[in-house]
Amino acid sequence: MTRSAGVLTSLLFTFFFVSSGAQALTAPHLEVDLISSHQVVVPGDKAYVGLRFKLEPEWHIYWINPGDSGEPPQIEWQLPAGVTIGAIEWPVPKKIPVGPLMNYGYENEVLLPMALEIAPDFQSGEAKLVADVRWLVCREECIPGKGRLEKTIRVKSGGRAEPDAQWHAHFLAALEATAKPVPHDWQLLAKSQDEEFLLAIESPSVAGILKVDFLPAVTDLIVHATEPRVRVEGKRIDLTLTKSDRLLNDPEALPGLLLVSFDEGEVKAFEASFPLRAPGTEAIFSFSVLLAILSAFLGGLILNLMPCVFPVLSLKVMSLMQMSGMKRGEMIKHGWAYASGILVSFWVLAAALLLFRISGSQIGWGFQLQSPQFVFALACLLFFFGLNLLGFFEISGSFTGMGNSLAASEGYRGSFFTGVLATLVATPCTAPFMGSAVGFALTQPAIVAVWIFTSLALGLAAPYVVLSYVPALGSYLPKPGRWMESFKQFMAFLIFATVLWLMWILGLQTSFMGPVALFGAFIVISFAVWLAIRWPRLKAVAVLCGLLALILIGLPLKPFTENRGVSEDAHEEKLQWEKFSPERLARYREEGKPVFLNFTAAWCISCKVNEMVALNAPEVQAKFRELGIVLMKADWTNHDPLIAETLAKFGRSGIPFYVLYLRDKSKPAIEFPEVLTAGIVLKHLSQMEERQ
Amino acid sequence: MKRSVLGFALGLVFSMNTAWAAKVGSPAPDFTGTSTKGEKISLSNYKGKYVVLEWHNKDCPYVRAHYDSGSMQKLQKEWMDKGVVWLVVNSSAKGKQGAVDAQVAEEQMKKDGSSPTAYILDSDGSIGKLYGAQTTPHMYVIDPNGTLIYNGAIDDKVTTDKDEVLKSNNYVAAALTEAMAGKPVSKPTSRPYGCTVKY
Numbered sequence: 001m002t003r004s005a006g007v008l009t010s011l012l013f014t015f016f017f018v019s020s021g022a023q024a025l026t027a028p029h030l031e032v033d034l035i036s037s038h039q040v041v042v043p044g045d046k047a048y049v050g051l052r053f054k055l056e057p058e059w060h061i062y063w064i065n066p067g068d069s070g071e072p073p074q075i076e077w078q079l080p081a082g083v084t085i086g087a088i089e090w091p092v093p094k095k096i097p098v099g100p101l102m103n104y105g106y107e108n109e110v111l112l113p114m115a116l117e118i119a120p121d122f123q124s125g126e127a128k129l130v131a132d133v134r135w136l137v138c139r140e141e142c143i144p145g146k147g148r149l150e151k152t153i154r155v156k157s158g159g160r161a162e163p164d165a166q167w168h169a170h171f172l173a174a175l176e177a178t179a180k181p182v183p184h185d186w187q188l189l190a191k192s193q194d195e196e197f198l199l200a201i202e203s204p205s206v207a208g209i210l211k212v213d214f215l216p217a218v219t220d221l222i223v224h225a226t227e228p229r230v231r232v233e234g235k236r237i238d239l240t241l242t243k244s245d246r247l248l249n250d251p252e253a254l255p256g257l258l259l260v261s262f263d264e265g266e267v268k269a270f271e272a273s274f275p276l277r278a279p280g281t282e283a284i285f286s287f288s289v290l291l292a293i294l295s296a297f298l299g300g301l302i303l304n305l306m307p308c309v310f311p312v313l314s315l316k317v318m319s320l321m322q323m324s325g326m327k328r329g330e331m332i333k334h335g336w337a338y339a340s341g342i343l344v345s346f347w348v349l350a351a352a353l354l355l356f357r358i359s360g361s362q363i364g365w366g367f368q369l370q371s372p373q374f375v376f377a378l379a380c381l382l383f384f385f386g387l388n389l390l391g392f393f394e395i396s397g398s399f400t401g402m403g404n405s406l407a408a409s410e411g412y413r414g415s416f417f418t419g420v421l422a423t424l425v426a427t428p429c430t431a432p433f434m435g436s437a438v439g440f441a442l443t444q445p446a447i448v449a450v451w452i453f454t455s456l457a458l459g460l461a462a463p464y465v466v467l468s469y470v471p472a473l474g475s476y477l478p479k480p481g482r483w484m485e486s487f488k489q490f491m492a493f494l495i496f497a498t499v500l501w502l503m504w505i506l507g508l509q510t511s512f513m514g515p516v517a518l519f520g521a522f523i524v525i526s527f528a529v530w531l532a533i534r535w536p537r538l539k540a541v542a543v544l545c546g547l548l549a550l551i552l553i554g555l556p557l558k559p560f561t562e563n564r565g566v567s568e569d570a571h572e573e574k575l576q577w578e579k580f581s582p583e584r585l586a587r588y589r590e591e592g593k594p595v596f597l598n599f600t601a602a603w604c605i606s607c608k609v610n611e612m613v614a615l616n617a618p619e620v621q622a623k624f625r626e627l628g629i630v631l632m633k634a635d636w637t638n639h640d641p642l643i644a645e646t647l648a649k650f651g652r653s654g655i656p657f658y659v660l661y662l663r664d665k666s667k668p669a670i671e672f673p674e675v676l677t678a679g680i681v682l683k684h685l686s687q688m689e690e691r692q
Numbered sequence: 693m694k695r696s697v698l699g700f701a702l703g704l705v706f707s708m709n710t711a712w713a714a715k716v717g718s719p720a721p722d723f724t725g726t727s728t729k730g731e732k733i734s735l736s737n738y739k740g741k742y743v744v745l746e747w748h749n750k751d752c753p754y755v756r757a758h759y760d761s762g763s764m765q766k767l768q769k770e771w772m773d774k775g776v777v778w779l780v781v782n783s784s785a786k787g788k789q790g791a792v793d794a795q796v797a798e799e800q801m802k803k804d805g806s807s808p809t810a811y812i813l814d815s816d817g818s819i820g821k822l823y824g825a826q827t828t829p830h831m832y833v834i835d836p837n838g839t840l841i842y843n844g845a846i847d848d849k850v851t852t853d854k855d856e857v858l859k860s861n862n863y864v865a866a867a868l869t870e871a872m873a874g875k876p877v878s879k880p881t882s883r884p885y886g887c888t889v890k891y
Contacts, residue, residue, distance in 0.1 A: 068826040069888040071850060099785075099817075099891035101826055141789045142887050144753055144852045219883050223824075245715045245824050246843055246881035 024052075027145040029059040029137050034129070034149035036116065037171040040162035041127075041155050043118040048171045049085060049129060049151065050113040051075070053106065058139045060105040063093035065217055065256075067224045068101035071136045073112065078130040082119035085129070088112045089178050092257060092269040093215065098140065102224035104215055105138075111174040118155055127153050179257050179269035190274035192243075192250045196445060197222065199239040199254065199274050206237050207668035209260050210649065211267075214239055216256040220246045229357075231443035233436075233651030234668065238443055250276055289448055292440045293455045299434025300459020306675075307609040308429040311501055312422045314494035319418045320467070321477065321487060328471055335468025337412040339461035341419020346457035347450070349423070353653075354446055363644055365438050365654030366428030369603040370639040372509045372557040378425065379502040380521050380550055382495050387526070389492035391485070393533055419461065425498070427460075429604040430654035432674045439651040505602045508637050510557050517553050524549040559638045580634035582642060585661070592663050594629045594688065599647060599657040601636040606674065607656040614676035623685050629660070660688055714823040714832060716880040720840040723819045725781070725812035728794040728801075733779065733810050740836045742776045742871070744864060746808070746846075747783065747820065749790030749828040750800045752887035753852040758829060759804045761854035763862075764846075768808050771868055778808040783820030788890035790828070791815060817891040827886035833867045833877075842867040844882035 024033035030053055037048040051073065053061055062070040077085055090112070093104040118127070134146040182188065187202040199214065212230050216222055222241040229240040241254075255273040262268070303309065309316075319338060326334070349368070356363050368374050387393070430438060434456060441452035506514040528546030532539040578584065580597065588595050598615065600607035614620060624631060634643045636655060647653055650671065658672035672684055714720065720743075724734040735743065746764075749755055758764040768778050782797065784790035792800065797811050814820055823832060833842035842864065849860035867877045 069884075069886065071885065098888050100821060101888055101891070103888070138888070140888070140890060141751070142753070220881065246883070248716060248881055 024054075025147045025149060027137075027147060028143050029056045029139070030054060030061070030135075030145070032133065032135070032147065032149065034131055034151045035111075035167045035170075036151055036153055036164055037113075037168050038161050039154060039164045040159065041116065041118055041153055042159060042161045043120045043122045043155060043157050045118075045161050047116045047118075047161065048113045048175070049116045049153075050111045050167075050171060050174070051088075051131070051133065051149075052109070052111045052170075053135075054109050055107060055137065057108070059137050060094075060096055060103070060107045060139075061110070061135055061137055063104040063106070063215075064088070064090050065104055065215070065219045067096075067103040067105075067219070069098070070103050070105065070138060070142070071134075073133060073135040075114075076132040078132075080127050082122040083127050083129070084117045084119075086115035086117070088114055089175065091174060091177055092179055092259070092267075095213075095215070097225065100225055103138075104224070111170055113171055113174050116153075120157075122155055122157065124155055124157050124159075127155050129153065179271040182258065182270045182272045186270075186272075188272055188274045190254055190276045192276055193445060195243050197241045197243060197254060197274075197276075199241065201237045201239075201258070202235060204235050206232070206260075207235055208262055208666065209237060210263065211259075211261040212237055212239060213259040214241065214254075214256050214272075215259065216254065218251075218255065220244045221251065221254060221256075222247075229443055231439070231651050232649055233439070240443060240445075252276055288440070289444070289451075292437045292444075292452050295433040296437040296441070296452045296456040297459040297462075299431045299437055300456040301462055303427070303431040303434060303460050304463055306429065306431050307605040308431075309422075309426040310605055311498040312426045314491050314498070315418050315421055316464070318488070318491050319415055320464075321484070322414070331468045333412060334415045335465040337415035338419040338422075339458070339465050341416040341421075342423050342461045343419075343454065343457045344416075345420045345423035346427075346453050346460075349427070350441075350449060350453035353442065354449060357442055363639065363641075364636075364647055364652075365430055366601070366603065366636075367639070368424060369428045369505065369601075370509075370559075370637070372506055372514060372559055373554055375502050375506045375509065375603075376514075376518060376521070376554040376557060377550075379499050379506065379518055380525060380554075382499050382502070383522050384525050384529075386492040386495040386499065387529060389488045389495065391489060393529055423457070423460070428601070428654075429606040429656060430652075430674060431606075435652050435654055435657060435674055439648070439653050442653055443651075505637065506557075508602045509559055514557060517557060521550055521553050524553070577631050577633040580632045580643065580646075582646065585632065588630050589661055589665055592665075594627065594663050595632055595661040596624065596629050597632045597634060597646075597659050597661070599634045599636060599643065599655040601655060603637065604655050610656055610658075610674075610676040614678050614681050617678040617681075620678050620681050623682060627685060627688070629685075660684065662688060714840055714843055716840050716843050716877075718840060719838050720832070720834040721822050723822055725814055725819055727810040727812055728797045729810070730794070731810065733812055735834070735838075738777045739838060742771075742836060742868060743834040744771065744776055744778045744868075745823065745832040745834070746778065746780045747825045747828045747830040747889060748780045748811075749782065749784055749887055749890065750792065750797075751790045752828045754886035755828050757852045757854045757857050758846065759806065761857045762805075763854075763857050764829075765804060765806045767862065767865060768806060771865070772809065774868075774872070776868065780806075780808045780811045781814050781819055781825070782811065783814045783817045783825060784890040785817060786815050789887075790890055817889070820889050820891065825884075825889050827884045828889060829886055830884040830889070831864050833864060833871070835871055841871055841877050842880055843884075844879075845884045845886075848882070850885045 024031045032054075033052045035050055035052050037050075041047045053073075055061065062072045064072050066072055073088075075088075079085065091106065091110060093106060096103040096105050096107070129151045131149045131151075132146065133149060134144070136142050136144050183203070183205060185203045185205060189200040189202065191198045209232055212228075212232065214228055216224075222244055226242045231238040253273045253275045255271075258270045258272045259267050260270070319334070322334070353363065353365070353367065356367075363370075437452055437456065441449040444452070503515045503518050506518055524546055528542040531542040577598070585595060585597070598611070600611065634640075634646065636643045644653070647655070647657060650657070650659060650669075656674050658676070660670040660672065662669065670684055670687060673680060720735060722735045724732055727733050772778050782790065782792060784792070792813070794813065797813065801807065801811060812819065819825075829846045831842065831844065831846050832840060835841045844863060846864060847857070847860035847862045849856050851857060851860075863879055863882055866879060870877050
């Protein structure tokens with residue numbers, strides 16, 4: 001504020017009451033004018049009058065629902081008999097945030113049109129329209145104003161209407177820009193659920209919508225400042241809105257403006273009223289929740305067979321082998337300990353994901369492996385574990401109390417931590433059924449999301465738990481003996497292979513220095529282990545110094561952000577994968593080129609397998625070239641909100657994911673399954689030829 | 693990652709602040725603030741009494757109308773005489789309209805002839821955000837059990853005109869009258885009108 005408070009205060013208490021003929025009225029921070037679309041009006045013909053506000057920069061007036069504060073302009077008319085003026089046909093307002101609050105209003109210039117009706121028996125001559133107008137004009141501070149505006153219009157019955165040369169076009173433009181009724185084929189649904197309203201729009205014509213927002217026409221319905229959670233998938237858009245504190249009883253319908261953009265930039269406004277169904281009568285939501293829970297379980301089950309799980313295969317085999325010689329009851333307990341490890345880590349991942357979503361960060365499934373620190377820590381842990389398997393030292397017993405035992409401890413805790421590791425390492429990618437379930441979960445209230453993630457975890461754990469119940473298992477497993485020692489040592493090398501894979505990811509995420517730092521960390525770990533073995537009394541010191549050194553090495557690792565999409569695929573140049581950028585994608589689509597978008601990451605082994613066996617297959621390459629498809633690759637090895645956002649448009653939050661944008665922009669893009677073979681890709685490509 | 697951790701923390705704070713904080717029929721969230729007299733004022737100190745919260749900005753024309761007409765002072769006195777605790781809260785951030793220090797606030801109260809139980813300086817807006825206070829004056833009424841029984845405007849006349857204020861139907865008085873008579877509050881919410889709280 002530049003003005004002194006005193007001046008401002010004195011301004012605030014002064015009402016500006018000015019009478020005007022045809023002149024615009026000047027008040028603090030605005031000019032207001034009463035104008036008409038016609039100079040000469042014919043009774044029975046359509047004509048408009050309107051208030052035209054011209055505001056100083058930064059100042060605004062309000063929409064019919066002003067939002068968290070403010071008042072819409074109000075008009076009291078004094079009209080000759082036979083003349084009626086309709087309600088304001090409100091232009092589409094702008095969202096104006098004020099600190100943590102939200103207002104809806106107009107800045108710069110706005111015309112508020114109202115229909116003017118002249119009764120057929122109105123005598124020719126002049127009609128004097130007098131409007132007493134009140135308004136509130138605000139920047140951060142608000143100044144109420146009022147004034148009288150007059151306008152004289154000539155009425156000529158039987159003559160010809162004469163448009164006002166200056167304003168007629170303004171009225172046409174203003175009316176054109178008002179919100180339109182929703183298209184006939186849009187089905188609007190709404191449901192009240194705890195503290196939220198769930199709105200849905202269903203129609204084939206909503207496919208391709210990029211952004212959606214809802215501005216309520218009445219106040220105290222929803223929290224205006226909380227952005228709706230939006231999910232666009234195929235023929236359906238879901239919006240989740242937060243109820244206002246002051247809404248005690250649900251209304252019958254939620255009226256407001258739906259703002260949608262089919263393209264970057266252009267926003268279309270529709271007047272929409274979402275009828276609220278009484279709880280219990282709506283099948284559609286609970287059905288999709290049930291379906292999501294079911295497909296999550298199925299997805300979890302299938303995840304066990306995805307290439308992504310490969311790095312933890314050795315862990316799984318080992319925990320199975322550990323059961324050799326156990327009693328049946330013990331085996332079952334181990335099975336459940338493993339399952340609870342998976343469950344707990346899924347809950348932790350889901351909670352983190354949901355909280356990040358609340359805070360507005362764009363992250364998705366598998367986000368843990370996008371952090372170089374996490375990859376670093378995981379590699380260190382596995383290396384340490386590998387040394388232990390090789391028999392350099394025993395963790396069980398002496399080390400147990402120190403919290404380092406993790407997966408190596410042979411008790412139930414070991415099974416639990418194997419489950420945790422299996423989840424952290426093996427779940428960066430999604431499996432069939434799982435992708436859409438996870439995407440759906442993130443648009444739902446927390447409680448529903450937790451159910452879906454729980455079901456997913458149970459699916460992942462199920463085969464193992466079931467196996468532990470099979471009485472015959474014990475007899476299939478070899479008897480415990482010296483072989484177990486050799487087997488464990490051999491497994492260490494598989495663990496080291498997993499470490500190598502993590503090192504490769506780290507290299508792509510950071511720079512050449514990432515793997516070097518990691519190798520340094522291995523030296524520190526080995527040294528600490530050596531110290532602890534050689535001088536057992538120094539064990540605590542060794543462990544402490546080791547951990548400290550690891551933190552010092554690991555923390556400074558920085559993701560290699562400026563070069564997004566840095567990829568290991570130099571050898572793939574023959575395929576001409578372009579780096580993904582939303583702008584370039586939009587440009588290609590503008591040019592009418594079909595685009596195949598491949599979402600991948602170094603840590604997503606399923607993605608790599610798909611690329612190897614399907615996308616890089618010679619016959620697929622040939623087909624891509626023949627159809628003139630632009631190939632784009634979105635590399636999500638590092639955290640990237642743009643990629644997360646693009647995935648979210650398809651209701652996804654995890655990879656692998658593939659989508660083919662068609663030449664015709666109005667047609668929905670073709671989504672590909674998570675598991676690809678050359679045959680599947682070719683089949684989908686032929687679909688494209690059909691659709692075009 | 694560092695940024696997302698910050699976002700995470702902010703998200704937590706944000707989600708706690710906005711929705712469902714002050715819902716009629718639910719326990720009113722407890723807070724502690726500092727009054728112009730330098731005392732620590734906590735809502736929980738007033739268990740067993742009716743408490744009114746009034747959001748204040750001395751330079752807001754809507755607030756002015758209620759003080760210049762004498763209406764707010766009268767309301768405060770009338771209900772404080774019946775044992776109601778009346779807390780005025782100012783959530784204007786430093787440098788924004790209506791921001792006051794203890795001295796200015798005291799002088800303003802003297803000038804207006806207003807003597808609430810306490811005038812709380814909430815320049816970081818934490819109490820305002822906790823309650824979702826949107827405007828000045830935004831009013832809340834809390835019953836002796838600590839349950840919020842009213843959340844909304846001061847009255848039914850959206851006006852900056854002090855003569856109009858005198859003709860209005862006061863929602864806070866109505867809520868207190870009904871509650872003290874053991875009746876449910878017939879109008880427990882309304883749209884708060886006035887100036888935006890200057891967070």
